[in-house]
Amino acid sequence: MGLELLDEYDLFVGMRLRELREERGVMVEDLANYTLTSRQQYYRYETGKNRIPIARVILAAELLNVPLTAFNPPPEINDKLRKKAGASGKDRS
Numbered sequence: 001m002g003l004e005l006l007d008e009y010d011l012f013v014g015m016r017l018r019e020l021r022e023e024r025g026v027m028v029e030d031l032a033n034y035t036l037t038s039r040q041q042y043y044r045y046e047t048g049k050n051r052i053p054i055a056r057v058i059l060a061a062e063l064l065n066v067p068l069t070a071f072n073p074p075p076e077i078n079d080k081l082r083k084k085a086g087a088s089g090k091d092r093s
Contacts, residue, residue, distance in 0.1 A: 007048065008077055008080075009073055009077055010048045010050075010051050010052070011048035012048075012073055012074065012077060013045075013048075013052060013057065013071050014045055014046045014047055014048040014052070015046075015048070016070065016071055017031075017045065017046050017052075017057075017060055017071075018046045020060075020064045020066055020070065021046075021060075021064065024064055024065070026063065026064065028042060028043065028046075030063070031060060031063060031064075034059055034060070034062075034063045035056040035059045035060055035063075036056070036059070037056065057071055
């Protein structure tokens with residue numbers, strides 16, 4: 001899978017985290033503490049500068065009271081992921 005595609009997905013997850021956090025009035029410090037990370041590291045997740053581990057996404061979803069599907073990529077990213085996965089599967093045949 002291409003690195004730029006993963007970066008695009010990381011940006012989406014980070015933006016979605018920030019959007020949900022702000023909608024619910026949750027402070028960065030509270031989410032950072034709940035996800036067992038520093039405020040600075042959590043900020044890097046929200047800005048897409050660092051890739052967020054799935055365990056921290058699960059914890060964030062729990063605190064924000066949203067299902068994990070809230071972090072599903074939009075159709076355009078999802079389509080790219082599927083095409084890339086299909087292409088890599090053909091290479092192994």
